[in-house]
Amino acid sequence: MDSRKQRVLEALIDDYIATAEPVGSRTLARKYGLGVSSATIRNEMADLEELGYLEQPHTSAGRMPSDKGYRYYVDEIMRPTRLNARDRERIRHAYHVRVRELHWFIHQTARLVSELTLYPSMVVAPPLAQALLVDLSFVPLGSGTVLMVLRTSTGMVENQTLAVPDEFDADKLWALAWDFTQEFRGVSLDELKNRILDPLQGDINRYRELWQLAFKWVTGRDGDDDKVSLAGPLNILNYPEFRDIEKVRRVLGFLETKTAVELVSRYFSDGVQVVIGAESSLDDIQDCSLVTATYRLHGSVVGHLLVLGPKRMQYNRVTSIVEAVSEELSRALHG
Template identity: 40%
Template sequence: MQMDERKRKILRAIVQDYIATAEPIGSRTIARKFDLGVSPATIRNEMADLEDLGYIEQPHTSAGRIPSDAGYRYFVDCLMDPQVLNDEEKEIIERESTKRIQQIQEVISHTSKLLSELTNLTSIVLGPHKAKSAFGKMHFLPYQPGQVIMVIVKENGVVENHIVDVGENITAEELQKVAGVFNQKMRGYSLDHVKRSLLHEIYSELSRQRHLIDNTLDMLSTILDDSEEEDRVYLGGTLNILNQPEFKDLSKVKTLFKVFEENEPLKKLLHPNQEGLNVTIGGENTLKEFQDCSVISANYKVNGITIGAVGVLGPTRMDYAKAIAIVDFMTRSLTEVLTRRRR
């Protein structure tokens, strides 16, 4: 059995209606709502075929049909009219992107908020990859006796500050020397690379100033441990899923929210290593908690290098056309903003 034009029309009608109403749809309703020029009986026959093909299913005998994961997949791949954002939405995103923003983290968190507001879904944004981001420059500033502020500027523009213990008798000049060594040896290298290859070199360089080495050990581990830390995941609009009828069951909400508290599974959802825009539908998700959810995700870049990912998460019954359009536009905008920042 093959898909023909009429089957496609009917499948599209089912998916669109189910996305809009969240109610199973029957043959009579399709005939009434969508002008296909055939009677409910004919539609019934076609629906039986579509069910055989695995594109739709029946919650129970006397209910209408709903799309299966495969049905959504077919819809996304073949049936969907690609959508472009309306001017209002574009303007909102663009207004946001022209704001004077100080730090990359702020850009990311705004993005997350905006995504969830525009889609009415839950947004997941993966911040810049710490261990992979290149070390830029290091500075020391006085803090209080025995401690200094270590300011680290990454090449992607992120600025971090750490407070480190140095002991009371280290001098400003000595700190200068330490910073000099770090800056000279590590500039442009990712922290991953430092840890794997450069540690020895830095030590041997510093060991000429024997009494410095204990302190610098601490500093290095501060920097590197920090890079070990989870890359931050920004969530937005988690409450939006409470509006979806598929989550009127509290226990579902609970398991989902529990996963939201952990970073690792969320990262996985975004396929941060896959290029381009990805649509993952229902059971295609590897995590069982998300098997009735779909995820639209895409990467953002700085200077052509992928540094993070954004996505939206919602029930499989989501408005794919709109969500895809928004995620797509958003990653482009984000890539542009971040690249612009670096001049």
């Protein structure tokens, strides 16, 4: 792979990304200043194909990048672009608000990323199972309902209104929450699940039912509702590779069922990762690429951020965006 081959590959991928059409030698010679004739390029292309970087949909068509070609492009050729001032500003100011709710951050981030990239984007919240319980409190709302508020070490504040069997006054509830917190502070929700619910003694006994409700609620929080925020799914309809309704169904279905959560935990390591086509080994998104990044809370990786698009994705722009946003998000969560 000499440097001219690289330049040919780069030009071809750039063109294919822009047009979604197989690229021929003539086009390449004309539009990109490669300084050689189309015949020479033809030879180079034949070589690149033999090496596995390009493929041909059929004999007399131009060539398009293979997964391996994209991989080489992403790893070796592509240089990160600097985002324009407008986008940088947008990212910088995205989190300047009073709201401190983790869900809000997640949601906001997904929207921001999908609007900047024009691809669908998902943000995965810190997995609750690994979070440690910080405290639990109850807020009496009257008429037999109570608001339970759970705080965890990942900064999540989850809450839910429940119907409770008896009326409780504020003091009783306060005492109960206190006891609960004392009992379980610092325990991970995952581990909590395996705790046997001690038969309660003494004073506490009267609150058994509420205690049990709380326990059940706290440990039952891993239904992945709300843990993932999806934005801009319809963006994929703008790309010609999704003209086929079956593909749309697969991809949107994939996004909707949030299989991505599981997937993303596989590309867990820090930093920006690119997954191209079949590399994900997920049938539904064989024709897609993903760009993922992690974000941090107090220095440790707690969640992921993900962009899904056609393989013909603007990798350099997307990776830049994803990197900038994940950094800004980590910074915002820290403060």
